[in-house]
Amino acid sequence: MAVTPTPTAPAYVPPLPAHRELRVTRLGSLVFVTPVGPDGASPAGPSLSVELCHGVVGLADMSGLAGGAGGGGGGGGGAPPPPLPGSGPPLTAWAVLGAARTPAGLALALVTRAAAVGSLRGAPVYRVTGTAVLAPPSMDGDSDRYVRLLRRALDPRGAGGGLYFSHGADLTRSTQAAAAAAAAAAAAGPGGDPSPAAAPRPLHASADPRFFWNGALAAPLLGSEIGPHPGLAPFIVPFIQGFFGQAGPLVLTGGADPAAPDTAVAITLIARRAPARAGVRHWRRGVDGGGAVANFVETEQVVEARPDWAGGGGRPGAGGGAPPAPPPPPLTPGAWPLCPHTSLSATTTVRGSIPLLWSQAPDMKYKPRTRVGPPSRADAAFAAHFDGLAASYGGEGGGGGGGGGDGAGRILAVNLVNGHGSEGALAAAYAAAAVRYAGAGAVDGGDGVGGGGGGGAPEKAAAALAPAPLRLVPFDFHAQCGATRYDRLDGLWDAVEGDVAAIGCLFVPAADGAAPGKARAQAGVVRLNCVDCLDRTNVVQGWLARRALGLALASARGGDPAAPLEAANPAAEAAFKHLWADHGDALSRQYAGTGALKSGFTRTGRRGVAGLLDDGLKSLARYYLNNFRDGTKQDALDLATGGFVPAPGRPSPFSPQASPALPLLAALFAAAVGLSNAKAAACEGGSNAKAGRGGGTAVAAAAALSAGALVQSVALPLAAAAGIVWLVFRNGKKFVNRPQLLPEAAAPW
Numbered sequence: 047m048a049v050t051p052t053p054t055a056p057a058y059v060p061p062l063p064a065h066r067e068l069r070v071t072r073l074g075s076l077v078f079v080t081p082v083g084p085d086g087a088s089p090a091g092p093s094l095s096v097e098l099c100h101g102v103v104g105l106a107d108m109s110g111l112a113g114g115a116g117g118g119g120g121g122g123g124g125a126p127p128p129p130l131p132g133s134g135p136p137l138t139a140w141a142v143l144g145a146a147r148t149p150a151g152l153a154l155a156l157v158t159r160a161a162a163v164g165s166l167r168g169a170p171v172y173r174v175t176g177t178a179v180l181a182p183p184s185m186d187g188d189s190d191r192y193v194r195l196l197r198r199a200l201d202p203r204g205a206g207g208g209l210y211f212s213h214g215a216d217l218t219r220s221t222q223a224a225a226a227a228a229a230a231a232a233a234a235g236p237g238g239d240p241s242p243a244a245a246p247r248p249l250h251a252s253a254d255p256r257f258f259w260n261g262a263l264a265a266p267l268l269g270s271e272i273g274p275h276p277g278l279a280p281f282i283v284p285f286i287q288g289f290f291g292q293a294g295p296l297v298l299t300g301g302a303d304p305a306a307p308d309t310a311v312a313i314t315l316i317a318r319r320a321p322a323r324a325g326v327r328h329w330r331r332g333v334d335g336g337g338a339v340a341n342f343v344e345t346e347q348v349v350e351a352r353p354d355w356a357g358g359g360g361r362p363g364a365g366g367g368a369p370p371a372p373p374p375p376p377l378t379p380g381a382w383p384l385c386p387h388t389s390l391s392a393t394t395t396v397r398g399s400i401p402l403l404w405s406q407a408p409d410m411k412y413k414p415r416t417r418v419g420p421p422s423r424a425d426a427a428f429a430a431h432f433d434g435l436a437a438s439y440g441g442e443g444g445g446g447g448g449g450g451g452d453g454a455g456r457i458l459a460v461n462l463v464n465g466h467g468s469e470g471a472l473a474a475a476y477a478a479a480a481v482r483y484a485g486a487g488a489v490d491g492g493d494g495v496g497g498g499g500g501g502g503a504p505e506k507a508a509a510a511l512a513p514a515p516l517r518l519v520p521f522d523f524h525a526q527c528g529a530t531r532y533d534r535l536d537g538l539w540d541a542v543e544g545d546v547a548a549i550g551c552l553f554v555p556a557a558d559g560a561a562p563g564k565a566r567a568q569a570g571v572v573r574l575n576c577v578d579c580l581d582r583t584n585v586v587q588g589w590l591a592r593r594a595l596g597l598a599l600a601s602a603r604g605g606d607p608a609a610p611l612e613a614a615n616p617a618a619e620a621a622f623k624h625l626w627a628d629h630g631d632a633l634s635r636q637y638a639g640t641g642a643l644k645s646g647f648t649r650t651g652r653r654g655v656a657g658l659l660d661d662g663l664k665s666l667a668r669y670y671l672n673n674f675r676d677g678t679k680q681d682a683l684d685l686a687t688g689g690f691v692p693a694p695g696r697p698s699p700f701s702p703q704a705s706p707a708l709p710l711l712a713a714l715f716a717a718a719v720g721l722s723n724a725k726a727a728a729c730e731g732g733s734n735a736k737a738g739r740g741g742g743t744a745v746a747a748a749a750a751l752s753a754g755a756l757v758q759s760v761a762l763p764l765a766a767a768a769g770i771v772w773l774v775f776r777n778g779k780k781f782v783n784r785p786q787l788l789p790e791a792a793a794p795w
Contacts, residue, residue, distance in 0.1 A: 144263025262688025337430025410778030
């Protein structure tokens with residue numbers, strides 16, 4: 047059983063840190079990755095050696111070849127070392143992403159540029175801004191294509207956008223999971239000996255495989271020729287894809303006690319995308335046989351708060367007229383262990399595609415046809431998905447560490463799809479599957495805005511989520527809120543308030559006892575979805591996070607949880623909105639290729655004409671990307687996340703694909719000819735009409751525009767253009783950019 051976080055932050059056992067600066071030297075097919083010491087010149091340990099052609103990974107002593115470190119990367123000075131014979135200048139890297147197998151050997155992926163974005167559990171966090179892939183020196187056609195796909199998957203300007211890493215903190219684990227692990231490490235084993243869990247572990251050894259984005263790329267290093275050698279561990283860094291943003295410290299005024307000092311607050315927002323069933327908008331929908339859903343993302347909002355004595359003349363004394371104590375250093379976001387005066391609150395929600403067997407493959411229509419698989423084959427996958435959620439987000443140490451308490455966490459699923467049309471069919475199938483999984487009481491009645499009424503939050507919390515482990519609340523977002531009436535989300539809150547209160551959040555009060563409230567853990571999770579799990583989901587997820595922030599601030603400094611944030615501090619309000627808008631845009635770019643729709647509301651709190659126009663432009667861009675670019679992007683992601691593993695002797699998966707460019711150009715040419723002829727005929731007819739008024743007759747002018755000439759020069763070209771366009775869209779599936787590595791994964795039934 048997992049261990050519940052203690053009332054004060056437990057002693058934190060940091061992981062074994064990874065190497066922070068690497069010098070990469072290549073000699074033919076041999077690559078040496080050497081850690082650079084603090085002096086910026088000498089090696090900090092043995093080098094990682096990778097023989098690209100044969101895929102042999104090991105350790106090598108490069109101390110005799112070190113003469114300095116390359117510039118850039120993780121800091122350090124000194125002159126660069128002399129290059130090995132036959133090699134180019136050394137390359138400085140921040141981290142090793144891993145290696146991908148191709149028929150020609152291994153392709154080694156490195157991070158060459160990164161930007162600091164904040165701190166988590168006392169360690170800096172970086173966003174990847176540049177990558178390099180070192181390929182075998184000689185490659186056949188397929189190997190070259192695989193390497194190009196890998197480079198595309200890791201390109202920060204495209205499919206590799208939103209990659210984050212830390213040399214000293216595990217980004218794949220939520221705060222609650224980290225707190226549970228720390229509590230387990232602090233617990234004593236039999237005979238009073240320290241728990242074995244207290245020993246520091248390599249970063250990759252404690253990573254949550256659900257969000258270890260480069261887990262497949264790290265596999266060739268973990269399964270190297272020399273086995274799990276401890277010398278390899280510092281080279282393996284778990285990456286996440288998603289979002290990391292931090293705001294603070296922000297000073298909030300007010301509170302329950304007018305004499306109390308202001309409150310310093312830091313907000314950290316982390317999104318972790320699952321590599322299982324990873325992909326793009328229309329080529330990955332629904333659930334696979336193992337319960338993994340498309341576009342599954344865990345989002346965690348962490349709020350650190352403590353009194354801000356700097357603005358109030360120092361901390362109060364111990365009493366008896368003692369002078370004020372000097373204020374502690376300013377609140378540092380992401381510090382660990384927590385300052386004794388700091389409280390921490392963390393709320394985790396998830397999003398993911400509707401966990402049914404369904405597909406929506408592009409066919410050049412604006413809304414592709416939705417196909418739903420047979421329930422008889424979907425029920426096992428549906429159950430596997432929700433069983434996994436319940437186990438991962440249990441009440442004791444959930445969030446990647448297994449359940450506790452009564453053995454499982456509870457799930458509130460909010461379904462935001464339309465109640466009619468193809469989305470309505472999905473909604474009905476989702477509700478039917480939930481009933482088969484958890485019983486008739488699992489699905490909220492009506493449109494999802496009338497359930498859960500009566501009584502206040504405590505009464506609702508007492509009645510919520512019993513006895514079913516799943517409650518599904520349908521809320522037709524478009525019918526309820528339309529294009530601008532987002533104030534109607536209050537009706538959804540009436541339906542889910544009790545469930546949200548029952549699930550709660552992680553709260554660690556300040557060790558000095560200044561903050562009210564008791565320690566608690568999150569006991570379950572809220573799961574959100576629309577069709578894409580992007581735009582409507584972003585709005586509702588940010589709206590719920592706003593309420594969670596109010597609760598966190600009330601726990602830290604007292605006061606009304608429902609008090610508007612803008613009343614406490616407009617700067618904090620703006621920071622919160624921008625964090626969540628950036629979060630939604632990042633997740634949308636990774637799945638759909640553009641920023642999120644409706645992001646204007648998240649960023650400004652208003653929905654206007656400018657936002658509607660912005661949504662229209664993004665929708666057009668999505669149409670183009672989804673139909674004509676995303677198949678190749680899907681292949682790149684399948685290769686990088688391990689869904690497809692090339693092997694020598696395997697038949698080539700690549701084949702030529704038809705393009706609509708030529709037929710559409712022909713249609714455009716035919717239409718231009720027809721319109722040009724129509725214009726010429728109209729001008730000729732006008733000239734003849736004028737001539738007729740000067741001495742001719744109107745009949746002669748009309749005769750000049752004979753019906754036969756019009757048909758031949760105007761109608762036939764326009765009809766040909768329309769026919770070509772009709773044929774292209776009629777056979778749209780043949781003209782879209784399709785994935786070729788795992789084409790069957792779009793409809794896994």
